[in-house]
Amino acid sequence: MEFAELIKTPRVDNVVLHRPFYPAVEGTLCLTGHHLILSSRQDNTEELWLLHSNIDAIDKRFVGPLGTIIIKCKDFRIIQLDIPGMEECLNIASSIEALSTLDSITLMYPFFYRPMFEVIEDGWHSFLPEQEFELYSSATSEWRLSYVNKEFAVCPSYPPIVIVPKAIDDEALRKVATFRHGGRFPVLSYYHKKNGMVIMRSGQPLTGTNGRRCKEDEKLINATLRAGKRGYIIDTRPLNVAQQARAKGGGFEQEAHYPQWRRIHKSIERYHILQESLIKLVEACNDQTHNMDRWLSRLEASNWLTHIKEILTTACLAAQCLDREGASILIHGTEGTDSTLQVTSLAQIILEPRSRTIQGFEALIEREWLQAGHPFQQRCAQSAYCNSKQKWESPVFLLFLDCVWQILRQFPCSFEFNENLLIMLFEHAYASQFGTFLGNNESERCKLKLQQKTMSLWSWVNRPSELSKFANPLFEANNLVIWPSVAPQSLQLWEGIFLRWNRSSKYLDEAYEEMVNIIEYNKELQAKVNILRRQLAELETEDGMQESP
């Protein structure tokens, strides 16, 4: 298929663009296969380049011959185009609609994007499982790399290489896979070097109504326990939901068969409940009313912060089991691809200082989200303005980023990165020129040959010029476990995402720059002090030598 077929009108003159924080600008609108471009043809006016894939929904309306298209983006921005001529307007609208909802992944922009920057390190090879495993292997010999899923035959949503207990052979893993949802047998998510305890994750056990059991499964997870120790299973679903899952062949670990494990049920929401929450929240944020009560009640009704609180609480619980109780844990919900990953990754943010560095955080995203098989393609297909109520669209990853932001806000000095990194990841998960967030799992990415045909986001991010934008000037390495507060008073609306287009951040940006200046100045002075101290010490030793010949 040619894009030209979809572009009914490639170019319209005298289009007026309205967008947040800029004065309205008149110019020429051009549609390409992947971009909507508005150029005023004046050097001093910025152009608009908008990826079609960033468009979440469009509205059109007409006043006489003047048509208006309201474009609502997946990053929550709303822009307006005033187009003279009804026919042009209708053509543009239908072209945008078609181009922003392409069915085939291989027609997406990452397959056409040619980078204009020099690649220093190929991001596709930045985070190899073997390297990650090496970080552990110095501390423990109880785990091994398994290639059982090499052809994605055992578990389609797992990567080819996973970390499992050394005592369990691949044959047993194959059996366990048949007992876990989606073949997602328990694998290592995090090894806590401090006490050797671990976080594992999996899909739900397929116990069904007749209480099926699997000896290998029991053996596998028991292999992670020290003699006489108990572990915790955190099921991210409430007990009644887990019980109902048995009717569909799912279920949860029976105490009788897992006597060394204590099961805890939490209730993290999934799917459309989260999507509806996002829709309501963004609606509330876009509400131009000046009524405080209405704002607070809409904020409350969106339940967004309730979800944040529940996810963070569960992550704290997992981290506590590990660090305070000295117990290993297994985490799963139903599939083990959504709430499970929120909890395992946030627990690592709390526990592991490395995951609070830029490299470490990228590795965490790679390991716990991309390779762990979070279905980005499905979850991020639409955002807050979309009307289609598809079950699989859900802001699971955005909630995770929001939770990280909440912790970052509470511990502003403990993270090597700043809020911009989180915002950037949000944007690229929904619309990007890079291939990183395409596909739903490693298997799909392999088939799409993303490594050969597209550029990795990390190739772009990990260049010094980009990295400097994401560096937190307040960062001081903190090797402690950081316990966030989950009290409602401590959780706030993430203004950098949700109010980004509704209010100018000019004054906050100014303050940020000022802070950076102060820190830089302080460093300079510190360096000066060090030089002077050294000179003083030298002079003193010279004096000493002269006095005592």
Place this chain on the structure above:
Amino acid sequence: MEHIRTPKVENVRLVDGISSKKAALGTLYLTATHVIFVENAPDTRKETWILHSQISTIEKQATTATGCPLLVRCKNFQLLQLVIPQERDCHDVYISLLRLARPVKYEELYCFSFNPKLDREEREQGWMLIDLSEEYKRMGLPNNYWQLSDVNRDYRVCDSYPTQLYVPKSATAHIIVGSSKFRSRRRFPALSYYYKDNHVSICRSSQPLSGFSARCLEDEQMLQAIRKASPGSDFIYVVDTRPKLNAMANRAAGKGYENEDNYSNIKFQFIGIENIHVMRNSLQKMLEVCELKSPSMSDFLWGLENSGWLRHIKAIMDAGIFIAKAVSEEGASVLVHCSDGWDRTAQACSVAGLLLDPHYRTLKGFMVLIEKDWISFGHKFNHRYGNLDGDPREISPVIDQFIECVWQLMEQFPCAFEFNERFLIHIQHHIYSCQFGNFLCNSQKERQELKIQERTYSLWAHLWKNRGDYLNPLFRDDPSQTQGTLHLPTMPCNFMYKTVGLWFERFLRRPEDVDVQIVTWCFTKCCCPL
């Protein structure tokens, strides 16, 4: 001293906060001015000092196996639980504190015994640090249109006003006195702020005694004089900061608001800030939300909404924004009033001042602002903050709300203020502490009669001496926010509730013992020693 039944109790346990499970064992001392708790732990011997004047309520709770708990709520929203082993001791402490926290004479207050070891000269200099006549000079007064009036010499016209007041030159003593008779408590229109750039003024007064139809020629002339004092503008705004319904209800009592038909060239505007009783209840509800044990997000947000606290804060901001815009953008003078003109009017005028004038965003300028719009214009500190035992219906967090407004502005304009949050916390603390004489009594006249300046010390000098603690490192003279008028967006989402921030990192607490945390500014626990 005669009120202290027992000066010392041993083996008392102190629990700080609501849900905190940790208790410290120590000795409790009662002195004439403080409750002091000294921990037994030999390495720290940490001391907790609570001024009697900071105590809001004391509640005796049911005796448990471990002893008799006393719940002490402080005016800075700190909450302490003392568990006293013996019922008898507990009762003695309770009775003593009930009396000590409710002084009946000014002489019982801490400022009359507080001695910072300064000599007389230093004390006098301290009182001279903030000089309102200098401030009016800074505004560019007197000038061709405004003059200092001595009409209120010896408080002859209005006993809650200062003696030194600026009024339009064309307003004769006859007009002023006539106007004062037509205003509640004789609080006639007087200048609060002069905006040099546009030659316009913010004046303040109380409500007119208009009832349903009464008129007063002198009052009409007074407003005319104010308009004429800004020749560039052909009208003035009259801003009634009350909700319209309240103002209308006042008419039945012979009070009310200006009828546009009777006054030439005024534009009348209601803003809708609620009265002190509504504010008192709002605070109470807010505190109840903070004391909820492990509330859900919905409990909290619903409680926040239901308390109305942020709605009230926004109303006060809206009033300030309206006035600031009228003055700076429309170039029109504004007369501000509420009922008596000493609560909502003070809030609205001082918020407008902060928005308009960068000077008020400096350390010294902020002191001047409080001195001018609150202290000199007779904000009833004693009644509102219960320094002396009095009518509980007079108590209301009026200045706390203003201070929270300042905090909200600081959040939105981080480089615009020379001072930091701690400065606000300390001012708020001392409004209740009565350690310094500045906030005593209900008016200038009362303070003069008590000879405050001879017998007590000034807080401003104390804060100025320690100004290094109060500087905002982000404050610079050059960025856009420190110059000129602050343009504040008024969408409700801009008003946030305060959370733990940096403060939390120091304690690294576990999630389950997170205690009452800070909600809006005003609920900040003073964690820095004063």
